Amino acid sequence: MTTPVAVKALAGYRIWIKFDDGVEGEIDLSDFAGRGVFTAWEDRDFFESVEVPDYDAIAWPGDMSLCSDMLYMRLTGKSVEEIFPDYQPMTTHV
Numbered sequence: 001m002t003t004p005v006a007v008k009a010l011a012g013y014r015i016w017i018k019f020d021d022g023v024e025g026e027i028d029l030s031d032f033a034g035r036g037v038f039t040a041w042e043d044r045d046f047f048e049s050v051e052v053p054d055y056d057a058i059a060w061p062g063d064m065s066l067c068s069d070m071l072y073m074r075l076t077g078k079s080v081e082e083i084f085p086d087y088q089p090m091t092t093h094v
Helices: 036-042 068-076
Strands: 003-010 012-019 024-028 056-058 064-067
Touching: 003 056, 012 068, 024 068, 036 064, 056 068, 064 068
Parallel strands: none
Antiparallel strands: 003 012, 012 024, 056 064
16 A cells, blocks of 8 residues: 655645655545544644654644545545455455
8 A cells, every 4th residue: 555755734624645656636634624533623733733654644743643545545536446456345244
């Protein structure tokens, strides 16, 4: 999987992100804003403090992070199966 290498906060709960495979672009995160822990984004300085930590995500202070796989799928429009060709959904029997 690809890893984010750069991120920047933009207006309106949007971010610009670049991944190690060269894919880059803007992602609208407004559907998260104002919900649960993401109410913290109402402080613009906090939203703008987004960074790429040493693990596979983007993050804000206080252990708030978003998974890079989800962000990559949003940016590229690819499905789980396209990104992870060996993915096999788990089946359970009840």
